[in-house]
Amino acid sequence: MVKAKYNPKRPNRSLAGDIANIVVLLIFAAFTALPMVYAICNAFKPLDEIFMFPPRFFVRNPTLDNFRDLFLLMAQSWVPFSRYIFNTLFITAVGTGGHVIIASMAAYVLEKHKFPGAKLFFNIVVTSLMFSPVVTAIPNYMVMAKLNWLDTYWALIIPAFGYSLGLFLMKQFMITVPDSLIESARMDGASEFRIFWQIVMPCVKPGWLTLIIFSFQSLWGNTGGTFIYSEELKPLPYALNQILMGGYARAGVGAAVVFIMMIIPIIMFMVTQSNVIQTMTTSGFKDE
């Protein structure tokens, strides 16, 4: 009666299905991986290969010259380069951390507490995602000027706390937290903050780990734009873009810059994603 299963741990799967799945995924992944592979190859190309025509995709004689040139240029900069790195790290870390906590707190009460105005507020947040940021740039600048936050870190950090996307994402994850869990914690006399921090947040770990990626990416690439004009407060992407202004002679350095700007988010991505994937096996306490 019982057919021999190829994998006893996952009885409702077939071998043929699993193989087809992997094949399809790898074919598509080969396409989406192209820009990443290209950027990595470019960073190690000597100048003559970068300017080669017709362009060649892969690198033939890999070299570290581009990185050497980049570090030489960095050493010549007027403000010590470590300062730019610190600025970006500070803005990214504080902005991401604050956003995750503040947006999750709001998302928790919007989903799990019933109070007047909750639904309206949430709808406004979701709707705001649809307004083009191009035209709000000037009003935004005026708000910053009124607050006297121009040319400070806060002009980049505080608005990041209030991004609409984070609240929306966290609110959707809060739906998956069982009410009974919160109720029983409340019965045991836990404070609301404790419930939020020790019970709800572990439950929605995949949610905030994903939010960390989104927030990190948008802050990491921030050039400071019109908000910051002191050289010593400028973030890293601004300084690296300045190096690129040198034109064609800096093409090799440019490839190295693209590589460095890309590799940090990728490391961050791998760390958070492998944690997202591990959560399934560890969080066994939901609905018990």
Place this chain on the structure above:
Amino acid sequence: MPVLAERKLSTSIPFLSTRNKLVSLKNEIIKHRVSYLFLAPYAIIFLTFTVIPVVVSLFLSFTYFNILETPKFIGWQNYIRLFLGDDIFLIAVKNTFLLAAITGPIGYLASFLFAWFINELPPKIRAFLILLFYAPSISGNVYMIWTVMFSGDIYGYVNSTLIKLGIINEPIQWLKDPKYMMPVIMVVILWMSLGTGFLAFVAGLQSIERSQYEAAIVDGIKNRWQELWYITLPNMKPMLMFGAVMAITNSFAVGDVTAALAGLPSTDYAAHTVVNHLVDYGTIRFEMGYASAIATVLFIVMVGCNRIIQNLLRKLGR
């Protein structure tokens, strides 16, 4: 005297009722003070840096504003000009709808399907595959590879391959010829569509309890398709809603891709989108009032579209 007293009474009644309302509102706030306290930090920041700028932009859409001088109120003129006097805007609307109608749904479905396929794999290779699929959203120079590929000379990868195979005799101007522009751009948009929604789906699939799947096996679910329909989809509803909103916002806000590949403006405006039009007026011609009117129209269209799709999704779950 009695008349006066009567009058006093009659005037004090509405006063009393508004006062009662205020009192009850105050009571409500006190009753829910913890909730409001949790919401306050986000709400204050959101109102200051999102709501105020949006409201100011809405106001600017009724003005002539060239960024240097104070805005001049001109009523509905921007909107009248937009719909009656701007042929290019109508082209942009048509292109935007075409792009959104095709890339939106396909990108959405693809995001879910790939997230689900990946979820079937052993955990160790999952993170790596997710990275490969998310690569277009994380690596800096996404468009470069496509401009090289679809370059109009005989050295562009696509042209040289087609010539080698004998399918065409002379190179095709992929990004300059209005005939080919839109299909090429659609391919690129679809290729980039595994972004925010995709990652949310990946995370959502992780937060479904394993015990549900175990119970499903006991209940007689035989293959992965039944599992998808009876367990995975119902549990994924919040993330599917999120993904739908992101798909709408992204597919109507297409602009970077078209500008990077086909240029701004593109030949005959064949790849001109509403956002391209908006950027053209806002940051090139410095007509911020007019650009705000474009943003407002786009906003209203997106909100309406979102309404329809949310209703459809809600019905689907029932």
